[in-house]
Amino acid sequence: MKGHIVLKMATRMMVPFILMFSLYVLAHGEISPGGGFQGGVIFASGFILYGMVFGVEEIYRKIKRKILIFMTAFGVMIYSGVGYITMFNGGLFLEYAKLPGLNMKSGNSMGLLFIEIGVFITVSSVMLLLFIEVSKKYDN
Amino acid sequence: MNIDVNLPALIIVVPLFSAMFMVAAGVFYRKIVPFIFQFVSFLTAYFSFLLLFRVYKTGPVRYFFGNWAPPLGIEYYVDYTNILFVVIIASVFFIMSFYFPKIVNNEIDEGKTYIFYSITTLFITGLLGITITGDLFNIYVFTEISSITAYALIAIGGTKKSYRSSFNYLILGTIGASFVVLGIGYLYMATGTLNLLDMQQRLVPMYNSKIVVVGAAFIVLGLSMKMALFPLHSWLPGAYSHSPSAISALMSATSTKVMAYVMIRFLYTVFTPKFDVNVIPIQEILFIISLIAILAGSFMAIGQKDIKMMFAYSSVGQIGYILLGATMLSNNGLVGSMYHFLSHAFVKGGLFMVSGIVFYSLSTTKIYDYCGLYKKMPLTSIAFLIFTLSMIGIPLTSGFVSKWYLVVGAIDSGKWIAVFVILLSSLLTAVYFWRVVDNIFFTKSESNNSDVIKEPIAMVIPTYIMAGVTIYFGIFTNDLVAFAQKAAELLMETCK
C-alpha cells in the first residue's frame, strides 16, 4: 500500500478535514450527537489514516510516545481538575454552576465543554497509542 | 474548599486524579512516583477516617454529584456498613504502600514501575468506588475499572502463566460483569430508577414480577462469578498465584471481598430479605453454596505444593465465611461477616506479604523450600505464625472473634449445620497451615545453608503492622463490634 501516489495525495487532502471535523464534533457535543469521545476517536483516526499510508514511523517522528502517554493522563486530569475547581469554589464535585465567573446557564454549558475537552485529549491519545504500540511490533 | 461536605467525593477523586498525575509525572521523572503513591494512600486513608467519624456522629451521609438530586443524579450513599469497608480498604492500601517500593523494584521492569503504581491506585479507586456509591450503574462502572486494572496488574508479572491466568480472569470476569449489568438492566426496566434506596422502595410492590426475579438471578450469578464463589472460582487461584507478590497481597486483601459487600447490598438493601426468602429462596441457596465453598476451599488447599496457591484456595473458603454470615438473616451473623471481612483482609494480605518477603529473599514459593526458615528469617517466620493463628481462629486474634460471631449467628437462626461446618473448617485450616508451620519451625533445611539472611526491614515493618491490627482487634473488640451491630441493625431494618 505504501508509496502509491493516489493514496498519498488523497490522504494528504483528507487528513486536515478529518481533524477539523473532529473539532466540530467536539464543540457540538452538548446539543447534538457527538462529544469528546467521538471527536477524540475521529481525531485519532485522522492520524491513523496518515500512519497507515505513510508508515508508522512517520507518526512516530512527529509525535513522541512520551508526549502521548502524558496527554493520556492530562485529559483525565483536566476532567477531575474541573471538579476540583468547583469544590474549591464552594460547590460539590462537578457542580458546573459554581465555576468561577459563570452562572447556572453558562456554567453548565462551559463546564461540559471543558470536560469534553479532557475526554477528547485522553481518547485521541489513547487510540493513537494503541495503534502505535500494536503496529510497531509487526511493522517490520 | 469545604472538606467536610465533600469527603465522599474526595475519597474517590483524590486517588483518581493522582493516578493520572503519577503517569504525567512519571513520564518525566520516575523516581518521584513511589512517594506520590505513598502520599496518596495516606490522604485516602485520612479522608476515609474523617468520613468514619462523621458517619459515626451524624448517621448516614448522602452526597449528590454536581448537586443533582437522586433519581436524576448520581448519589454517593455512605452508611454504617460501607464506611467500614471503605476504611478497611483504604487502610490496607495505606499500610501496603510502604511495602510496595522494594518488592516492585525487584519484580517489575524499571520502565514500567510508574505505570504500575498508577494502575494500582486506579484499582483501589475502583474498589472504593464500588463500596461508596449509591447508584447501580456506577457499581458496574467501578467494577469494570477495578477489574480491567486487575487484569493488567496480573499480566504485568511478565511470566508465561501470569498472562494465561490474566486472560482467564478477563474472560470470566467480563462474563460476570455482563451478567450484573444485564440484571441491572432488568431492574431498571421494571422500576425506572438506578438509585439504590429509590429502587428498594419501588421494587416492593412488584416482587412477584418475572422481570425482577430474572434480574435478581442474573445479578446474583454475576456477582458470584466476580467474588469467586465455589463452583465459579476457577479464575482465582491462577490470578493470585501468578501475579507479582505485591499485587497478590493487595488483591487478596480487597478485591473479592468488595464483591461480597455488593452481594450483601443487593440482598439487604435493594431486594430486602422479604424478597430473598419468600419469592425465590436466594438466601437459602447461597447459604448452602457458601457451606460447600468453605469446605471445598479448605480441602483443595490441603493438597497444594505452592504456598501462594494454598493461600488462594484458602481465600475461596474464606469468601464462603463472609457470605455465610450474610445469608443467615441474623444480626450476629452480619456482625461476624463484617468482622471476618476485616480479619481476613488483614490476615490474608499479611500472609501474602510474608510470602512476598520470602520470595524477595529466597526467590521461591514452594512450601518444600520453607524448611528451616525460622533459622534464616526469624522475624518473617514469627509474623507468619501470628497470621496462621488468626486464620485458624485461636483466641486473642481477630479470626477468633469473627468465627465466634458467625457461630453465635448460626445458633441464633437455628442453623446448626453451619456451626458444624465452621468448626470442621477451622480444623482443616489448622491442618493445611500447620504443615507449613511445621516446615518453618521444626524441619531442618536439607541444604545445610542456615545462615541468617538480612530481612528487608522496609517490608517486615508493614507486615508487623498488619499482624498488630489482627491482634488488636482480637483483644479490644468492643468498639468495632458495637459499630458493626449498628450497621447490621440498619441492614436488617428492611426485614421488618
Add this chain to the structure above:
Amino acid sequence: MIIDFIIGKYNYLAAIILMLIGLYSVIINGNLIKKVIGLNILSTAIILFYISVSKVKDGSAPIYARDVIRYDNPLPHVLMLTAIVVGVSITAVALAIIIKIREYYGTIEEDEMAEIDINEEIVDKK
C-alpha cells in the same frame, strides 16, 4: 399464541439469542481471538437490550429539536455509551494479553498451550 409472544417481545428474544451466541463462542472456542469476539458479541447483546428498552412509542431520538413532542428515554443511551467504552478497553487489554501469550507460547490455541504447560511440568519434576 406463540406468534404473539414472538412479535410482542422480539427485541428481548434477539438480545438473549445474541447473548447466548456470544457465551457459546466464548465457551466452545479454543482460539483466544475467537473468545474475545464472543465477549464482544455478548456486550453488544447487552447494548441492544438497553437501547431497545429505552424506546418510547412515537418517540424521537433524544436530540433536541423544535417540532418534536416526545423523546425516547436518553438515560440508557448514556449508560451504553459507558458500556461501549468499557467494552473497547476490555478488548484492548485482551488483545494486548493475547499478543504477549503468542510471544511466549507461540500459539493462541488453548489446548496447545495446555500441552506446553503439562510438558513443562513433567520436565520440572525430572
